[in-house]
Amino acid sequence: MSKGFDEVFTAVxxxxxxxxxxxxxxxPFAPRTPGFRFFTPKRKSVLAELHHLARYGDQVLAVTGPQGSGKTLLRQALVASSNKDSIQCVVLSAREMPAESALLAGLCQAVxxxxxxxxxxxxxxxxSETVGIQLYLVIDDAECLESSAVSMLSEIAEAGPAAPRVFLFADTEAEAALSVIRKSDDAPAVHMIGLQPLDVAETREYMAQRLEGAGQGIELLDDAQVEWVHQRSGGWPGAINHAARQTLLAAMQEAPVAVRRAGGSPFSVKALAALVLIAAGIGVAWYMGDQPQEPERTVLQLPAPVVEAQSQAPVSAPLPGESVSAASDTRSVDAVDEPTVDTVPTLVDAQASSVPESAPAQIETPALDTEPDSAPALTAPAPAPAPAPAPAPAPAPEPAVETVETERREVAQPAAPRQASGYHDASWYRKRPGSEYVVxxxxxxxxxxxxxxxxxxxxVSxxxxxxxxxQGEPWFVVTQGAYVSRQAAQAGVAKLPAALRDSKPWPRGMADIQSALR
Structure with a gap:
C-alpha cells in the first residue's frame, strides 16, 4: 500500500x-489528454476499413493490439466519424459486464x-432500420468477454441486413479466442484487424503534436532522444508517452545545478528571499539613521564663504571707472589676509568630513581668489555704504547649495547605469518586434x-x-538573444556554452513574451 502511494506521489x-x-x-504525455487526436495514414486506413466492412459485411469486426496501442482512441474516432443522422452507436465496456446475460441486458437497456x-x-x-438508422454495438476491453458473450454477438451480427453491426476492441491476447468462433456456415465469425506500431517519423510527429498541445514544440527533443524513445517504446503510443516523459525528466535532472535549484525548492528560495529582505531593511534603517546629520553640516556652513564671494560682484563693477591704486589693494590684502586664512580652513574642515574630495576644491578656490581682490572695494570707500550691498546678495546661497547638490547628483548618477548594464529588463522586451524569437x-x-x-x-551576450x-505566482524568466526567426534561434542555441546547452534551452516567440509580461 505504501509502495503504491509512493509511486503515485512520485509520478505527481x-x-x-x-x-x-x-x-x-x-x-503533454498524460494517457488521456482532452481534445487530443492523432491519426497516421495507417490509422486512417483502419478507420476507413471499419466503416466499409460495417456497411457491406455481417462479420464481427475486432480491432486488436497491445495495451497502449491506440485502440481506445480509434474507438472514439469510429464513433465521432459516424453519421449521427444515419447511425446510432451504443458503447459499452466488457470490464463492467463480461458475462452474456449482463452484456445483453446492457445493450437492450441502451436501445x-x-x-x-x-x-x-x-x-x-x-x-431503427425502417427509419434509416443503422445500429452500431461497440464493445471496448473485449478481451474480458466470456466466450458465450462473443458467440451471442456473432449471432446478432449475422441476423440479416437490418442486424446491428458489432465492433470489438481487444488486446492482442484475445486473438486466439476470437479466431475459433464460427458462423452457422462454418465461416469465421470475427474479422480481425491488427494495429501496427508507429515508425520513427510517425513517433516524432506524434510527440510533436503532444508537445504543441501543451504549449511547446518538438525542439525540446533532439534526434538522438527521439530515436531512443522510438526504440524504447516499440512505436506504440502508450509506451511512447512513458518513454518521452522519462527523457524530459532525465534532461531536467542533467541541467545545471543552479537551474534545478531555482525551480525545485520553492520553500528554501522563499526563506532565502525573506532573509535578504530583512538584511536589506536593517541596512536601510542604519543608513537612514545616520543620514540627517550630513545635510546639517553641508547646508549650514556652505553659505558663509559663498556669500562673501558673490557679494563682491556688484561692488567690483565700478572699479574700472574709479582710479583706485594697486597700493590700496595691497594694503587691503594685508589687512584682510589674516581673517581670510582663519575662515577658509574652518570651511575646509567642515567639508572634509561630509563632501567628496572634488567638492572642496571647487568651493575653496573662489574663496581664495575673490576675497583678497574684492574686499578692498568694501573698505576703501566710506564705511557707510558698506552695509547696503551686503543684504543684496543674500539670495546667493541658493545657487551655491544647488551647485553642491548638482555635483553630488553628477557623482551619484553613474551608479544607476552600472546596475542596469549587462542584461535587458521588461522595457526591452516591450520594444522588440513581436515577430522575433529569443532563447x-x-x-x-x-x-x-x-x-x-x-x-x-x-x-554570455x-x-x-x-x-x-x-500557476498564479510570480515567475522570472531568463532569455538570451533576439533572433529574426525560430530557425535562427535554434542556431543560436548551438552557439551557447555547453553548460547552457545541457539545460535544454528552447526558442520562444517575442509576441508570446509581450503578452505574458506583468
Whole structure:
C-alpha cells in the first residue's frame, strides 16, 4: 500500500516538475489528454476499413493490439466519424459486464428495448432500420468477454441486413479466442484487424503534436532522444508517452545545478528571499539613521564663504571707472589676509568630513581668489555704504547649495547605469518586434535566482529577464538573444556554452513574451 502511494506521489511530483521546468500548460504525455487526436495514414486506413466492412459485411469486426496501442482512441474516432443522422452507436465496456446475460441486458437497456433478450434487441434494430438508422454495438476491453458473450454477438451480427453491426476492441491476447468462433456456415465469425506500431517519423510527429498541445514544440527533443524513445517504446503510443516523459525528466535532472535549484525548492528560495529582505531593511534603517546629520553640516556652513564671494560682484563693477591704486589693494590684502586664512580652513574642515574630495576644491578656490581682490572695494570707500550691498546678495546661497547638490547628483548618477548594464529588463522586451524569437534559458519563482544565473553567465551576450506569472505566482524568466526567426534561434542555441546547452534551452516567440509580461 505504501509502495503504491509512493509511486503515485512520485509520478505527481514528476509531472509538477515538468510543468514548472518546461512551462507546459498540462502534462503533454498524460494517457488521456482532452481534445487530443492523432491519426497516421495507417490509422486512417483502419478507420476507413471499419466503416466499409460495417456497411457491406455481417462479420464481427475486432480491432486488436497491445495495451497502449491506440485502440481506445480509434474507438472514439469510429464513433465521432459516424453519421449521427444515419447511425446510432451504443458503447459499452466488457470490464463492467463480461458475462452474456449482463452484456445483453446492457445493450437492450441502451436501445430502450422492451425485453432483455436477443429477439427484443433485433426487433429494435429492425425498427431503427425502417427509419434509416443503422445500429452500431461497440464493445471496448473485449478481451474480458466470456466466450458465450462473443458467440451471442456473432449471432446478432449475422441476423440479416437490418442486424446491428458489432465492433470489438481487444488486446492482442484475445486473438486466439476470437479466431475459433464460427458462423452457422462454418465461416469465421470475427474479422480481425491488427494495429501496427508507429515508425520513427510517425513517433516524432506524434510527440510533436503532444508537445504543441501543451504549449511547446518538438525542439525540446533532439534526434538522438527521439530515436531512443522510438526504440524504447516499440512505436506504440502508450509506451511512447512513458518513454518521452522519462527523457524530459532525465534532461531536467542533467541541467545545471543552479537551474534545478531555482525551480525545485520553492520553500528554501522563499526563506532565502525573506532573509535578504530583512538584511536589506536593517541596512536601510542604519543608513537612514545616520543620514540627517550630513545635510546639517553641508547646508549650514556652505553659505558663509559663498556669500562673501558673490557679494563682491556688484561692488567690483565700478572699479574700472574709479582710479583706485594697486597700493590700496595691497594694503587691503594685508589687512584682510589674516581673517581670510582663519575662515577658509574652518570651511575646509567642515567639508572634509561630509563632501567628496572634488567638492572642496571647487568651493575653496573662489574663496581664495575673490576675497583678497574684492574686499578692498568694501573698505576703501566710506564705511557707510558698506552695509547696503551686503543684504543684496543674500539670495546667493541658493545657487551655491544647488551647485553642491548638482555635483553630488553628477557623482551619484553613474551608479544607476552600472546596475542596469549587462542584461535587458521588461522595457526591452516591450520594444522588440513581436515577430522575433529569443532563447529561453531559465524559469524560476525567485528573482534573486534569475539575477544570480545572469551573473554566473556574465560571459554570455544579450542576456535579459522579465517577470510573468505561472500557476498564479510570480515567475522570472531568463532569455538570451533576439533572433529574426525560430530557425535562427535554434542556431543560436548551438552557439551557447555547453553548460547552457545541457539545460535544454528552447526558442520562444517575442509576441508570446509581450503578452505574458506583468
Amino acid at each position: 511530483s514528476g509531472a509538477d516538475d515538468l510543468l514548472d521546468h518546461y512551462q507546459f500548460t498540462h502534462d 430502450s428495448a422492451e425485453q432483455r433478450d436477443v429477439a427484443s434487441l433485433l426487433c429494435k434494430a429492425q425498427q 529561453q534559458l531559465l524559469g524560476s519563482r525567485s528573482e534573486a535566482a534569475a539575477r544570480a544565473f545572469i551573473a554566473r553567465h556574465a560571459g 544579450d542576456l535579459g529577464y522579465f517577470e510573468t506569472t505561472h
